[in-house]
Amino acid sequence: MSITLARRRVIPGFGLTMGFTLLYMGLIFLVPVGAFLLYTTTMSWETFWHAITQRQVVASYKLSFGASLVGATINLVFGALLAWVLVRYRFPGKRLVDALVDLPFALPTAVAGIALVTLYASTGWVGRYFELFGLRVAYTQLGVVVALTYIGLPFVVRTVQPVLEDLEAEWEEASASLGADRFTTIRRVIFPALFPALLTGFALAFARALGEYGSVVFISGNLPFRTEITPLLIVAKAEQYDYHGAAAIGTVMLVVAFAMLLVINGLQWWTSRRHG
Amino acid sequence: MNTFNQATRDGRDAGAPAVVDDGDLARRWQRATDEPAWLKAVLITTALIFVGLFLVLPLSVVLYGAFERGLAAWFEAVRDPDALSAIRLTLLIVAIVVPLNTVFGVAAAWAIAKFEFPGKPVLISLIDMPFAISPVVVGLIFVILFGSQGWLGPWLAAHDLRIIFAAPGIVIVIAFGTLPFIARELIPLMQQQGKEEEEASLTLGAGGLKTFWYVTLPNIKWGLIYGVILCNARAMGEFGAVAVVSGRIRGETNTVPLHIEVLYNEYMFTAAFAVSSLLTGLALVTIAIKSIIEWQDERQKRRAAA
Amino acid sequence: MSIEIDRVNKRFRDFVAVDDASLTFREGELTALLGPSGSGKTTLLRIIAGLEQPDSGRIRFHGEDTTDLHVSKRGVGFVFQHYALFKHMSVFDNVAFGLTVRPRSTRPTKREIRDKVMRLLELVQLDWTAHRYPHQLSGGQRQRIALARALAVEPKVLLLDEPFGALDAKVRAELRRWLRRLHDEIHVTSIFVTHDQEEALEVSDRVIVMNQGRVEQDGSPEEVYDAPANPFVYRFLGNVNRFDAHIHEGSARIGEVTLPAPQYPHHRHASGHAFVRAHDIDVLATADQPDTLAARISLVSVVGPTVRLELVTDQGDTPIHAEMAKHRFNALGLEQGGQAWLRPRQGRVFLPEEATG
Numbered sequence: 021m022s023i024t025l026a027r028r029r030v031i032p033g034f035g036l037t038m039g040f041t042l043l044y045m046g047l048i049f050l051v052p053v054g055a056f057l058l059y060t061t062t063m064s065w066e067t068f069w070h071a072i073t074q075r076q077v078v079a080s081y082k083l084s085f086g087a088s089l090v091g092a093t094i095n096l097v098f099g100a101l102l103a104w105v106l107v108r109y110r111f112p113g114k115r116l117v118d119a120l121v122d123l124p125f126a127l128p129t130a131v132a133g134i135a136l137v138t139l140y141a142s143t144g145w146v147g148r149y150f151e152l153f154g155l156r157v158a159y160t161q162l163g164v165v166v167a168l169t170y171i172g173l174p175f176v177v178r179t180v181q182p183v184l185e186d187l188e189a190e191w192e193e194a195s196a197s198l199g200a201d202r203f204t205t206i207r208r209v210i211f212p213a214l215f216p217a218l219l220t221g222f223a224l225a226f227a228r229a230l231g232e233y234g235s236v237v238f239i240s241g242n243l244p245f246r247t248e249i250t251p252l253l254i255v256a257k258a259e260q261y262d263y264h265g266a267a268a269i270g271t272v273m274l275v276v277a278f279a280m281l282l283v284i285n286g287l288q289w290w291t292s293r294r295h296g
Numbered sequence: 297m298n299t300f301n302q303a304t305r306d307g308r309d310a311g312a313p314a315v316v317d318d319g320d321l322a323r324r325w326q327r328a329t330d331e332p333a334w335l336k337a338v339l340i341t342t343a344l345i346f347v348g349l350f351l352v353l354p355l356s357v358v359l360y361g362a363f364e365r366g367l368a369a370w371f372e373a374v375r376d377p378d379a380l381s382a383i384r385l386t387l388l389i390v391a392i393v394v395p396l397n398t399v400f401g402v403a404a405a406w407a408i409a410k411f412e413f414p415g416k417p418v419l420i421s422l423i424d425m426p427f428a429i430s431p432v433v434v435g436l437i438f439v440i441l442f443g444s445q446g447w448l449g450p451w452l453a454a455h456d457l458r459i460i461f462a463a464p465g466i467v468i469v470i471a472f473g474t475l476p477f478i479a480r481e482l483i484p485l486m487q488q489q490g491k492e493e494e495e496a497s498l499t500l501g502a503g504g505l506k507t508f509w510y511v512t513l514p515n516i517k518w519g520l521i522y523g524v525i526l527c528n529a530r531a532m533g534e535f536g537a538v539a540v541v542s543g544r545i546r547g548e549t550n551t552v553p554l555h556i557e558v559l560y561n562e563y564m565f566t567a568a569f570a571v572s573s574l575l576t577g578l579a580l581v582t583i584a585i586k587s588i589i590e591w592q593d594e595r596q597k598r599r600a601a602a
Numbered sequence: 603m604s605i606e607i608d609r610v611n612k613r614f615r616d617f618v619a620v621d622d623a624s625l626t627f628r629e630g631e632l633t634a635l636l637g638p639s640g641s642g643k644t645t646l647l648r649i650i651a652g653l654e655q656p657d658s659g660r661i662r663f664h665g666e667d668t669t670d671l672h673v674s675k676r677g678v679g680f681v682f683q684h685y686a687l688f689k690h691m692s693v694f695d696n697v698a699f700g701l702t703v704r705p706r707s708t709r710p711t712k713r714e715i716r717d718k719v720m721r722l723l724e725l726v727q728l729d730w731t732a733h734r735y736p737h738q739l740s741g742g743q744r745q746r747i748a749l750a751r752a753l754a755v756e757p758k759v760l761l762l763d764e765p766f767g768a769l770d771a772k773v774r775a776e777l778r779r780w781l782r783r784l785h786d787e788i789h790v791t792s793i794f795v796t797h798d799q800e801e802a803l804e805v806s807d808r809v810i811v812m813n814q815g816r817v818e819q820d821g822s823p824e825e826v827y828d829a830p831a832n833p834f835v836y837r838f839l840g841n842v843n844r845f846d847a848h849i850h851e852g853s854a855r856i857g858e859v860t861l862p863a864p865q866y867p868h869h870r871h872a873s874g875h876a877f878v879r880a881h882d883i884d885v886l887a888t889a890d891q892p893d894t895l896a897a898r899i900s901l902v903s904v905v906g907p908t909v910r911l912e913l914v915t916d917q918g919d920t921p922i923h924a925e926m927a928k929h930r931f932n933a934l935g936l937e938q939g940g941q942a943w944l945r946p947r948q949g950r951v952f953l954p955e956e957a958t959g
Binding site for chain 1: 472
């Protein structure tokens, strides 16, 4: 019996494509990210801890975290509604609305930023109506929420939409034929099927909002302790050549981003298992 | 069978059973898997208000602001030397970044979709990683590596090399930030297409390159086009990371989004919106192409099912 | 072109797909690789094509070792289960593909390619589809185009992976007769994989039955059906009943019935199993003949001209299946719930250690 030692793969190009993939990823981001984390470890623990627990920094965490959470929650509700309406109903302009959902993904964040602040300023098209109720949006924490809602809008819609499309009409018909009313069917049959996708979309929107910079800085007003988000603080520190401070906070954000990526991967795995 | 399903689906979508044309009956007879008409109207209206507030109005305000003072003002803003230099720099950068990320995307998708190897899910997650990292942190990473106070700063200065506050730094951070887009478009597409057609091509005597060119590429053409266009739009619009590494040297290291920021901060709103309208146009083209591709895809699926 | 498989093994992680298989496919024959899903038949076919690499063992085409030859150089025609037609190419371009991708030095002229493609399309009776696209064709038509495409490169062997698996019953039946006639015309050594025993028996010159990566039997369609090598093959090919049997000096007894078991002349008072096909059981309305088993008819189902019976005997809990012509059933006056007597006409006896199936 002779053993074939050369384990050739039948489809060609594995070595070449895999090699390039790893090399490129390595050069562009794996090595830089690794070097960055290494840089952080050259700081003493006290310096690091001090940098990430300054009052101004902690205030920015609270805002970034809170506003991202609120924005993602708004998107959870309205994104689910939008996905439902787009998949289930017919109305004029549906295709256009469907296409527009991707706008926050394609429009540069700086453009979105100046558009949102112009709209929601107290003299703006929308802001003036809020003003009537004594509500200020631009240059307040509410403005941060508006920007983070905008930026996370596509995620819930685009994760829920395909799941909803693939949902068998027979499930609902079966549920109805077994005597469930419409509300019960939605609560007991449709919602559980959508739940993993909803959670995934929520997590994606939340993760995206945490790191967002461009669309927020124009509308937030950037007041320390009040409307200063964490990414802005990093930019400020980098511009003042406070690399230690910036790197420490950047590391915190990087760790949170990795954690979110793990959570999202887990959720996607759950969705596909449920779904597949 | 499929035609029948289509008919019932359409019937439900239209809000009335397709076979019954009697309006009165349709009103009384509500399908088991349908909501009452008033509820539908409420849901659709709510969704449209949300879309209007968050998507239509921002778009309108950009276009309104850009052309509020007439075409002449628009042209003036776009033809301004600083604007032109920002456009040139941006075009130069995407001319480097987009081809690199295209090659990367195709290579990664080929390796992942056509072969089995251990650690594949880890690799797919890694490709997603740049998407999860805040653009500001991306910029910071390279400032710390290559900046004048950074790790390699003194060495670069001694060799008279500039990366931060210069074009190379901008290229790297944009390549980092837009790395996943084409790969993410192609990986699921190629995985879903499997490898049977490639195997068929190989059994017919075609080599690897011919198989890729004549069989794989036509099949992923639209996904690739959309990926490239999205990558291009994101590269041109990248802001946070560039803001950190560019140094905002006017006429030198300002990309288009940075130029917009400068104009806005100097209260030149019309000019800011005029330059913004360029990128907005690009964004609209991007989502239009995506819609066209999806529309074609749907038609193809319907055709295949018929 | 004969094909020789020499002690081929293939595993996918813990799963043994092909377990030490050795076979010879004779020149010009149409051979069926028959087995349940997971039996390794498709893997073996893909190894012959060069689409999979065996872990060990050799493949020879006409004595020449091709184990390490890349699939694109092996000169095989492969027809995929789901056709694998190139979606974006017309039927013509699909069939022409193998010729147009040849290097310039060996590529036929445009005219030669056109003539050849049209000839092949005529052969598969689809010349009128040349300018259509795969999605405009029915499943059966796509399958024939896939075959024409594989034949265009004048393969030394033709390999077909579940060629009719994705088609509905009527088209399947038509297409397999057509494939048989086509093979009689072109006579290229062909191997096709199927899990459908009827298809294998009807179409092929030779049937190889596989199970769990092993070759269970290799013979003509009559041989494998009439003389299954083991209980697995018995069960896989057609409806079969298993009776507990008492083996003694070359014969086996099931209750009062005696069956010959000439392969066990020296076994004394051994227990084993007798396998008898449903249509090899005579069902009688009266007990006036010797060698019968008393049974009660528990279920009668009429399928066209045939009547299928389920009967319960005191020989075991599992019901016995029997088949008979409807007119005979009516003539005997049998009915559900009534009494009947069974007499196995022929069958084979195996010892328990052989009964792996």
